[in-house]
Amino acid sequence: MSDPIIRVDNVHKSYLMGKEAVPALRGVTIDVARGEMLCLMGPSGSGKTTLLNLLGGLDEPGRGHIVIDGENLVAMKEEQVARLRLQKLGFIFQTFNLLNNFTAFENVEAPMVLAKKLKRKERKVRATLLLEQVGLADRMDHYPSELSGGQQQRVAIARALANDPPIIIGDEMTGDLDSETGFEVMRLIRQLNQEQRKTVIYVTHDPRMADFADRVITMLDGIIHTETVKT
Numbered sequence: 688m689s690d691p692i693i694r695v696d697n698v699h700k701s702y703l704m705g706k707e708a709v710p711a712l713r714g715v716t717i718d719v720a721r722g723e724m725l726c727l728m729g730p731s732g733s734g735k736t737t738l739l740n741l742l743g744g745l746d747e748p749g750r751g752h753i754v755i756d757g758e759n760l761v762a763m764k765e766e767q768v769a770r771l772r773l774q775k776l777g778f779i780f781q782t783f784n785l786l787n788n789f790t791a792f793e794n795v796e797a798p799m800v801l802a803k804k805l806k807r808k809e810r811k812v813r814a815t816l817l818l819e820q821v822g823l824a825d826r827m828d829h830y831p832s833e834l835s836g837g838q839q840q841r842v843a844i845a846r847a848l849a850n851d852p853p854i855i856i857g858d859e860m861t862g863d864l865d866s867e868t869g870f871e872v873m874r875l876i877r878q879l880n881q882e883q884r885k886t887v888i889y890v891t892h893d894p895r896m897a898d899f900a901d902r903v904i905t906m907l908d909g910i911i912h913t914e915t916v917k918t
């Protein structure tokens with residue numbers, strides 16, 4: 688693959704449980720092409736979330752390398768990793784993880800405040816545009832508790848896009864939604880992938896949600912079990 692935006696090279700990761708090292712990843716190698724939509728499947732405990740956390744620099748591999756858009760995470764200092772995460776990655780979670788005391792607008796604005804690149808007026812224009820894009824123009828001043836699950840997840844998608852990252856990472860992002868709402872969320876993600884060329888890596892247990900991907904990798908016991916490329 689030429690010019691992959693993500694390289695995962697022979698990555699191992701174990702967790703310490705007392706004095707025992709429990710392996711979660713046992714040699715995973717994946718290249719993700721720029722603009723690709725990649726789905727990770729596999730049973731609970733197979734290492735999917737561990738892999739996504741390593742991609743976000745939230746944890747370090749015991750062995751191997753991770754390169755995001757040309758930058759070697761393993762060699763970087765903590766604050767550089769934090770900056771990379773803010774600029775290059777947008778995370779979407781199963782339980783939305785919005786700030787409950789912030790409105791939809793403030794949730795979307797928050798990553799821009801952290802990135803310190805835009806002035807207040809520019810942030811307002813951008814957060815408004817992003818919320819319009821996900822169909823929530825009339826919900827900007829609502830708090831998460833005043834929104835449905837699907838609406839909260841669309842706020843989370845707008846938030847993930849705040850700093851215009853090239854990569855979107857989703858961990859079971861439709862897991863708490865009913866099927867029709869889950870489909871709507873996946874259609875929106877696919878649209879961002881196709882129209883804005885966002886690279887997407889997402890985990891799902893639902894084969895119907897996996898159908899949106901260009902490639903599906905199934906993990907089992909910390910290794911890649913099968914790999915299917917859509918034709």
Ligand SMILES: Nc1ncnc2c1ncn2[C@@H]1O[C@H](COP(=O)(O)OP(=O)(O)O)[C@@H](O)[C@H]1O
Pocket residue numbers: 702703704709710711729730731732733734735736737738
């Ligand atoms: N923080 C942790 N401490 C100890 N063990 C963990 C931790 N996180 C995950 N594990 C273990 O690592 C393995 C992989 O877990 P995980 O990456 O969460 O899998 P998945 O997301 O595929 O369900 C499992 O055996 C799990 O119990």
Ligand SMILES: [Mg+2]
Pocket residue numbers: 735736737
């Ligand atoms: Mg998981």
